[in-house]
Amino acid sequence: MRLAVTNLSGERGGELIFSDLSFEVGAGSAVLVTGPNGVGKSTLLRIIGGLLPSSDGAIEFSGGGEAWPNAGAAAHYLGATNAMKPALTVEENLSFWRSFLGEHLCTVDEALEQVGLLDIAHLPFGYLSTGQRRRVAIARLVMCYRPLWLLDEPTSGLDKRSEAKFTELMRQHLAGGGLIVAATHLPLGLENSQELQMVANR
Numbered sequence: 001m002r003l004a005v006t007n008l009s010g011e012r013g014g015e016l017i018f019s020d021l022s023f024e025v026g027a028g029s030a031v032l033v034t035g036p037n038g039v040g041k042s043t044l045l046r047i048i049g050g051l052l053p054s055s056d057g058a059i060e061f062s063g064g065g066e067a068w069p070n071a072g073a074a075a076h077y078l079g080a081t082n083a084m085k086p087a088l089t090v091e092e093n094l095s096f097w098r099s100f101l102g103e104h105l106c107t108v109d110e111a112l113e114q115v116g117l118l119d120i121a122h123l124p125f126g127y128l129s130t131g132q133r134r135r136v137a138i139a140r141l142v143m144c145y146r147p148l149w150l151l152d153e154p155t156s157g158l159d160k161r162s163e164a165k166f167t168e169l170m171r172q173h174l175a176g177g178g179l180i181v182a183a184t185h186l187p188l189g190l191e192n193s194q195e196l197q198m199v200a201n202r
């Protein structure tokens, strides 16, 4: 599988944020998107995931067959807000995502075990600390398969131990032929990665 981004432009609120951006990433590899605050890293991830329209250029996802016909279908998107309902328990949130996403790799309990949160599965998501919330969102990635992981500041709020565990999970994903595009201000500890430095458009 391969993701190719060619001459991509993105805008927010009618204003051009970046233009002529091109890169490719293949199976087993990661792209780390870096650059100053506001340069458009999150915007880029959201455009690749099909959550925002591009204003120009092309995004091609090849080799995914009928199951993954485009980048949006092939992607898990881990954004800043974690995509969980605060009033539902951790277990209820992940059970919803498991039935919604399909492509099961493991059960809810096994996913929570992987991020070390099985003991708080009964708590409402809204009670959790910042780092615990992030770890529940990471459990979603390992519970249901998607070849392309789009990660927005994935280690934000994680303690050292959780960060190391997440690096291990990203390595496993890459070793299984997965792809990662991550916006980050911090190194993620991945060997098979290239950096895409975004620079201000204005």
Ligand SMILES: Nc1ncnc2c1ncn2[C@@H]1O[C@H](COP(=O)(O)OP(=O)(O)OP(=O)(O)O)[C@@H](O)[C@H]1O
Residues within 6 Å of the ligand: 012, 013, 017, 035, 036, 037, 038, 039, 040, 041, 042, 043, 044, 183
């Ligand atoms: N809905 C919106 N309307 C107008 N401008 C927006 C909107 N959303 C974001 N922006 C602007 O788009 C620009 C790019 O934002 P984006 O979140 O992609 O940056 P980023 O590189 O991810 O920043 P950071 O490193 O702070 O996370 C910023 O200047 C932001 O203020």
